[in-house]
Structures are given as C-alpha cells and as structure tokens.
Amino acid sequence: MADDEKTKLRIKNHGKVQTLEISRRDFIKAGALAVGGGILSSSLASGKLVFGAPLPGKYVDQEVDGCCQFCQVRCTTKVQVKNGRVVNVYGNPDNFWTRGAMCPKGKSMVELTYSPHRILHPLLRDGDTWKRISYSAALDMVANRILRVKKEFPDNYAHRVVMFAPLWESRESELAAQMALHLAGFPDICSPGDACIGSSATALRLCLGSSVSPTTLDEILNAELVVLFGANITEMYPVYTRWLVLAREKGVRIAYLDPRITPTSNFCDFQLKLRPGTDGALVLGLIRFLVKEMLYDRDYVASHVNGFEELVQAAEPYTPKRVAKITWVPEDKFLSLARDFGKSKRTIAWIGGSISRYTNSMQTVRLIVGLQAITRNLSGTGKGIMNVQGGKPGGGEKFYEVYRHPDLAHKLSFRKVLYNMKKGRVDVLLLNSSYRRYPDANRVKKAISNVDFVIYRGFFMDEEAQLADLIIPATMVYESEGSQYGAQRQVVWRNRAVPRPGETVEDWRFYSDLGRKITGGAFPAVKRAGHIYEAFRKEAPTWKGITLERLKKSPTGITWPYPSLDEPEKRGSLYPNNQFLTPSGKVELRIPALGPITWKEPKGSPKANAKKSVEFPLIFSQGKVTWHWQHTYTNWSFYIGQFSKGNYVLVHPQTIEGLDMKDGDLVYLETKIGKIKARLNLSKAILPGVIWTPSHPAPATPIPGNSGETVNTIVPYYWDKVSAQFNGFGCRLRKVDGATP
Incomplete structure (x- = not known):
C-alpha cells in the first residue's frame, strides 16, 4: 500500500455509520502507540483498533477539554470530535501530574460511549419485558412515587426512600442528588466509601482533622524514603509510575509492602511480602523499634501529639520476632525497614486502597499516622501521608445547611438501610450504583427485591438494571459537563464534547429536575452544572478562589485549599507549620470512638481461629x-x-x-x-x-x-x-x- 493510499474506517455510532478516510502514514502515526485509546469499530480491526495519540487535524472538527471519570488521578484529556461524534481521546500533555499519560480504562470510553449495548431511552418493566417511555413520563413516575411515600407516611417517611450513590461523574451531580433528597427530607444516601476507602478516610479525619491526603504527589521527589502500604501504583494508577521513576532518579528509597510481586515491584528498591491484613502489626513493630532506639522526635511528640503513651504501650509486645511470626516477613527484612525509618529525615507513607479492605483498617491508618507523627513526618517538604481517595473539599457545611429540610433525620448506616430493606420498610430505591460492590452481594440483592419501586440510573442491561422497575439511562462522560475532585486535592473541569443521545440525561440534570418536583419549590433554578459549581464555591471557604472561569483554563486542575482570588495555588502539605484541624490542633491518637490503640486479626482470619x-x-x-x-x-x-x-x-x-x-x-x-x-x-x-x-x-x-x-x-x-x-x-x-x- 502506498503511503498516500487511503484507509477507510467505518465507525458505527448509535446505529449510524460514519466513514473516516485516513492515510496509511497517519493511520500508523495514530495507531502505532497502541497502548490504549479511543476505539473505532472498524472493518479492519473488528473493534480492536486502538488510537494512542492525537489524530491529525484534518480528521478532526473540534478538540474539547475533558477529564477521565474513573479513578482519583483525574487525568485531563483532549477529546477529538468529527461530525458530532467522538473519534479519539488522548491525555492532555500539559497536565502537571500525568504529562498526557492515560490508562486503558479512560481510553476505553470512546467505545463505551458508542456501544451497541447501551440503553438510550427510559424503560419501564412490563412483566418479563420492558416498555419504552419518555423521559418526562419516567421523571413524573419517580416524583409521584416519592410524594406518595410522604403522603402515606407523613410522620415516618424519612428512611423509606434510599439511594445507593455511585462514584459520581461530577461533583455537581453529587450535590444535586444530595440537595434533592435532603430538601425533601430523605437522609439515606449510601456512599461508595462504605465499600471503598471509608475506613481510612474516617481514621485520617479523626486523627488529623481532614479525610484527604495530608500531602501531594510531587513531594515524594523531596523525600528520603517513601513507603507504599499496599499501594500498587503501577497497576491501579499507572500514570503515577513516572513519579516513582523520578523519585528514584533523585535517590529516594522506595519500599513496597504487598503480598504479591506486582508491576509496582519493578519501581521500588525493596519489597516486604507480608500476610494480608497485618500491616498494623508491622507498624506497631516499627514504632516499638524507633522508641526503643530513641529514634523519635521527643520535642515534637510533646508539642503536637496526644496519645503517645498509649501508642508506646500498644507497641510494646511487638518485638521483631513477634512481627515476623504475624506478618510472615523475615525478621532481618523487617529490621532493615525499621532502620531505614530511623535514618530517614523525610518520609512519606503512601496508603493504598487495599488497607481499607479489612476490619482492622481504621486502627492500621491510626498507627501509620502515629508512626509518621513520632518521627516528625506529617508536615513539611518531603513528608506526609498520601492516600488514594478523592480530595473532597472541606468546609462545605454552610452549603449543606442551606439545602436541607429543617427537620432532616440523621442518616442511617448502610447496614441499617439493608435491614430496613429486608423488612420491607423501604419503598423507593434510587439504584445509582452496583449492589455487587458490597460483601455477600446476594444478601443485598435479596433485600433489593423487597423494595416496592427500584429506579436504576445506568448505561447497560447489567445486573442492577435487571433488578429495576424503571431504567432512566445516564449520559457518558463526553456528553456532560462538570467538575471532579482528585487525589492531589485538585479540582478539574470537563466540557461537554458531544450532544446527549436519545433520552439519556446527566445525573445533575435528572436530580435537579426531580428536586423541583419533590421539594415544594425549595430546589433552586439550575440550568447548567456550572450554576451548582458556583453556588458551592461561594459557600466553601476552601474553594472560594477557584472560580469556574479560572478552573476551565487549567490543564491540570487547581489544588485546594484556595481560600481567595488573590492567593497563589498551594500544593504540598495540608498542615503547614503542623497546624492540624482537630479540635486540639494536635495529632489525635487518643480517640474514644476507635477504642484502645491496638491491632487485631481481620474478621474471619484462619489465624484467629x-x-x-x-x-x-x-x-x-x-x-x-x-x-x-x-x-x-x-x-x-x-x-x-x-x-x-x-x-x-x-x-x-x-x-x-x-x-x-x-x-x-x-x-x-x-x-x-x-x-x-x-x-x-x-x-x-x-x-x-x-x-x-x-x-x-x-x-x-x-x-x-x-x-x-x-x-x-x-x-x-x-x-x-x-x-x-x-x-x-x-x-x-x-x-x-x-x-x-
């Protein structure tokens, strides 16, 4: 084939076939970097053609700034559009955190957007089949069901309407849903954190005053030692791997704690393969070693730490021999890590999501905070803790108070919600996410079957859709606008690239529409996601300086706290000068809600019984x-x-x-x-x-x-x-x- 010979790509989008002619040279240029990318269902590749680089301009009508909705990295992207349809997506090369890298999940979104399996219109269950209805009819049906609950149970309706919240595709969708239900008097929104990072977030909040990462990723370049506690970066957050490489090039030692050798192992100086769920026992051993060897900062502890005595007492039994027996880490390797901690003047602990997957996780995070505290490694250059959750902004209490029913009941935990469902005390379930995210998923599935009316907000006829009475399909990421918050405390903005297909509707729009129908006029007039963003920004002190206009211009996003328009952006430590956000202003290890400082085997562990x-x-x-x-x-x-x-x-x-x-x-x-x-x-x-x-x-x-x-x-x-x-x-x-x- 000559270089100028044309290759015809037939792209099938929602039943319409679009032909894109591309030269062999440009085809190779775009496709040779096949490490993931926008997928074009072509006659040549049967859906396996992958673009990993920008398409040349002559094949693109428009390029729109976007961001990936999946993990907390929040990769900003360039979305390429031809004839009103997305044909490619690639990472924004000007992003400080990613430098234009993307992982396969984000690049699969082009294919998913135009999947032949996607649901494009509301569907109402009709026996064993489905009947297509209009969006307006579906919206009225949901609103009427909710209003009926309030009418039938005027004194006891609060817990009879429930939502399973997803990892929202935008902050504005999350806020709109909360506003709608809370203004209507329904508090029970089951967070994805219940099955994700809720434990580590809670422990950080109790110990330090905020649930978000105490430092940002760039600070690992200033550290002497970085310890990855179950943080499998290269598989979970591939675009962050470059930061591990940069750190090692600067002489930073990286230790990795994981029971498996993973791709992350290749970017670390050494690995301890420990038994799952025993990180806390290992940390207690490290604390004991540092205290016994007088390798902790006594002045710092006296000024900034509450609960040091209890920490030392809890650590006393954890000799190197006992730690080795519990964790399966050889004693000499444990001592090597302990000595590294003792020598390092700047240490960052990176907590992976896996740490939150155990019943002892809050104690483990509390112990990691204690370890960092006694070595004066919680605040300052090259110091701190990183975790993988999103940097949800603090200080939004005033906004939340404005948009809630004056007599809003206290929110129930998921387990109490599930009990109510099992007993038939939940009448309406807004199923915005997977019930399969919970343990004993069949138990949850059975409880859902007792709910009178289930509305599913999703994309495909998946397991959740099959449980629903009504499906109201949602938009994909390219079809909506909004902000998202990420692991580096950054806020990013996504512009809409293409129109909504069929009668799909954005989450923020659906819950705004629903809110106006079920709150008696209390829900504000909202026409764009940006209206919700600005309403929140004006009330949240940590975001006041991040105007929508400023945010849209940033290829990286903007890191908070950003309290005013006049201040510069601040990355790095959330607690400058060791000013923690706890009531005492100190690191709190003495926490009644968590009980004594301790470590226990995970529930159901064969080593405990x-x-x-x-x-x-x-x-x-x-x-x-x-x-x-x-x-x-x-x-x-x-x-x-x-x-x-x-x-x-x-x-x-x-x-x-x-x-x-x-x-x-x-x-x-x-x-x-x-x-x-x-x-x-x-x-x-x-x-x-x-x-x-x-x-x-x-x-x-x-x-x-x-x-x-x-x-x-x-x-x-x-x-x-x-x-x-x-x-x-x-x-x-x-x-x-x-x-x-």
Whole structure:
C-alpha cells in the first residue's frame, strides 16, 4: 500500500455509520502507540483498533477539554470530535501530574460511549419485558412515587426512600442528588466509601482533622524514603509510575509492602511480602523499634501529639520476632525497614486502597499516622501521608445547611438501610450504583427485591438494571459537563464534547429536575452544572478562589485549599507549620470512638481461629487489575475484554502441594458462604498460603473475557464501624470434578 493510499474506517455510532478516510502514514502515526485509546469499530480491526495519540487535524472538527471519570488521578484529556461524534481521546500533555499519560480504562470510553449495548431511552418493566417511555413520563413516575411515600407516611417517611450513590461523574451531580433528597427530607444516601476507602478516610479525619491526603504527589521527589502500604501504583494508577521513576532518579528509597510481586515491584528498591491484613502489626513493630532506639522526635511528640503513651504501650509486645511470626516477613527484612525509618529525615507513607479492605483498617491508618507523627513526618517538604481517595473539599457545611429540610433525620448506616430493606420498610430505591460492590452481594440483592419501586440510573442491561422497575439511562462522560475532585486535592473541569443521545440525561440534570418536583419549590433554578459549581464555591471557604472561569483554563486542575482570588495555588502539605484541624490542633491518637490503640486479626482470619484454620486455611485477597474499573462500566468494553481472563485465582505452587491440582485447572474458590469457579494460575509472585483473585468479572456482560461470577457473592458480611471487609478471611480451593483446562 502506498503511503498516500487511503484507509477507510467505518465507525458505527448509535446505529449510524460514519466513514473516516485516513492515510496509511497517519493511520500508523495514530495507531502505532497502541497502548490504549479511543476505539473505532472498524472493518479492519473488528473493534480492536486502538488510537494512542492525537489524530491529525484534518480528521478532526473540534478538540474539547475533558477529564477521565474513573479513578482519583483525574487525568485531563483532549477529546477529538468529527461530525458530532467522538473519534479519539488522548491525555492532555500539559497536565502537571500525568504529562498526557492515560490508562486503558479512560481510553476505553470512546467505545463505551458508542456501544451497541447501551440503553438510550427510559424503560419501564412490563412483566418479563420492558416498555419504552419518555423521559418526562419516567421523571413524573419517580416524583409521584416519592410524594406518595410522604403522603402515606407523613410522620415516618424519612428512611423509606434510599439511594445507593455511585462514584459520581461530577461533583455537581453529587450535590444535586444530595440537595434533592435532603430538601425533601430523605437522609439515606449510601456512599461508595462504605465499600471503598471509608475506613481510612474516617481514621485520617479523626486523627488529623481532614479525610484527604495530608500531602501531594510531587513531594515524594523531596523525600528520603517513601513507603507504599499496599499501594500498587503501577497497576491501579499507572500514570503515577513516572513519579516513582523520578523519585528514584533523585535517590529516594522506595519500599513496597504487598503480598504479591506486582508491576509496582519493578519501581521500588525493596519489597516486604507480608500476610494480608497485618500491616498494623508491622507498624506497631516499627514504632516499638524507633522508641526503643530513641529514634523519635521527643520535642515534637510533646508539642503536637496526644496519645503517645498509649501508642508506646500498644507497641510494646511487638518485638521483631513477634512481627515476623504475624506478618510472615523475615525478621532481618523487617529490621532493615525499621532502620531505614530511623535514618530517614523525610518520609512519606503512601496508603493504598487495599488497607481499607479489612476490619482492622481504621486502627492500621491510626498507627501509620502515629508512626509518621513520632518521627516528625506529617508536615513539611518531603513528608506526609498520601492516600488514594478523592480530595473532597472541606468546609462545605454552610452549603449543606442551606439545602436541607429543617427537620432532616440523621442518616442511617448502610447496614441499617439493608435491614430496613429486608423488612420491607423501604419503598423507593434510587439504584445509582452496583449492589455487587458490597460483601455477600446476594444478601443485598435479596433485600433489593423487597423494595416496592427500584429506579436504576445506568448505561447497560447489567445486573442492577435487571433488578429495576424503571431504567432512566445516564449520559457518558463526553456528553456532560462538570467538575471532579482528585487525589492531589485538585479540582478539574470537563466540557461537554458531544450532544446527549436519545433520552439519556446527566445525573445533575435528572436530580435537579426531580428536586423541583419533590421539594415544594425549595430546589433552586439550575440550568447548567456550572450554576451548582458556583453556588458551592461561594459557600466553601476552601474553594472560594477557584472560580469556574479560572478552573476551565487549567490543564491540570487547581489544588485546594484556595481560600481567595488573590492567593497563589498551594500544593504540598495540608498542615503547614503542623497546624492540624482537630479540635486540639494536635495529632489525635487518643480517640474514644476507635477504642484502645491496638491491632487485631481481620474478621474471619484462619489465624484467629483454630477451627477456621482447618476448614478454610488460606488467606483470601482480591483486587482490581489495570484494565478494569469495579464491576460495571469497563466490563462492557470489547477492547478491555482482549486483556481479561474472567475468574482466575493466583496461587503459589507450595499452596496446592498434595491437592492434586495443576496450573490451568478449573477449581472452586470457596468461603464459608459460597463458592465460584476459577482457573488456577500458579505463580511464585504471591506468598504461599495466600490467594488473590480479580474483583471485576460479572455474568451479565456479553464479552467473554470480562464475563464471570461475581466475587463478592462469596465474601462474608464482615464490617468495621464504617466500611466493609473484602480481604483477609479464610478460604479454600477444591478441584472441579471432570473439568479440563
């Protein structure tokens, strides 16, 4: 083929075929970087063509600033549009945090936007089938159901309407939903943090005064030591890997704590492979070592820490020998890390999402705060703690007070909401997210079946849609505008790139429309997401300087706190000069709500119970993979499916000795509440006695690589005071009789 010969790409978007002619040279230029990208369903590649770079201008009518909605990195993007449809997306090269990098999840959004499986119109259940209705009819139906609840239960309606909130595609959608329900008198919005980072966020808030990261990513370049507590950066947040590389080039030592060797291991100086759920025991050992060796800052402790005596008392039993026995980390490797902590004058602790997956997670985070506090590593250059949750702004209380019913009841926990659902005391459920995110997912599914009317806000006919009475489809990220907050406390803005297809509707618009119908005129007049953004900004002291006009001009987003228009942006420590936001102004380790400082085995751990050790002797762990986001969205991507393997279980060869199993066998992965089938994947990358399985497989998707059984159906229903547990309990493996690889 000559270089100037044309290749015709047929792009099928919502049933319409668009032909894009592109020269071979430009085709290669765009496609050679096939590391993920906008996917064009072409006659040449059957949906597997990947663009990883900008398309040349002659193939693009418009380029729009956007951002990815998935993880808390909040990659800003350039969205390329041709004839009113997105044809490509690539990372914004001017983004300070990402330098234009993107991961496969974000780049799959082009395909997902134009998926043939996408629902584009409201659907009402009609027996075993669905009937298409208009958006206005669907909206009226939801509003009437909610108003009926208030009429039938005038003195006791508050907890009869409930929402399962998603990881919202914009801050404005989150606020609109909260405003609508709270103004109408319904407090129960079940946060995704219940099944995610709620425990670590709560512990940070109690100890330091704010739930967000005490420092920002760029500070690792100023550290001497960075410790990754279960933070599998290269798989979970691939675009942050460059920061690990930059740090090591500057001589920063990076330690990694994880039971598996992962891609992140390649970017660290050393790794401790510890038993899942034992990070807290290891930290207690580090604290004991530092105190015994007088390697802590006594003056700082006296001035800035409450609860030091209790911390020392809790750490006393955790000798190196005991730590090694509990964590499975050899004593010499533990002592090597302890000495590194003692020598380092600037240390950053990076807490991964996995730390929140145990019933002991709040204690573990409390201990990490204590470790950083006694070594004077909570505030200042090259110091602090990072966690992976979004930097939700503080100081919004005035806004929340304005937009709420004067007699709004206290919010119930998810477990109490589930109990009410089970007893038939919930009449309307706004199912905006996956019920499969919770442990013992079948228990949650059964409870949902007792709700009189279920409305699903989603995109595909997935497991949640199949439980609904009414589906009101949502817009994809390119079809809506709004702000999002990220892990670096940054706020980013996304412009709308293309029109909404069919009768899909943005979350902020749906809840604004609903709010006007159910609040008796109390909901404000809102015509754009920007109206909600500005209303919040004016009331939140931490965002006052981040005007919408200023935000739209930033390729990176703007980091808060930004209290006035006249002040410069401040990255780095959230607590300059060790001014913490607790009532005392100090680091609080003495916290009655958390009880004594301690470490306990995760609930259900075979190491905590001799009987369980015999019946379910292996340690269960699960997690995300680079390609997938939770259990919904990306499971509907053909591109992502190319790299997925369904249910499998990663196991060390020693673990199956004597079990008549071999690599590739189909096995049952069993817990005390159930079992799923998975392929055995033998690898020395994981600790013996521990298994690991991916979280994402789902049965409803039509894409084989993404299809599988829901892992959380076999996860026991264990909780701490805030969040659910997903790892650390006992399990076992059993070969499926008659199965062949």
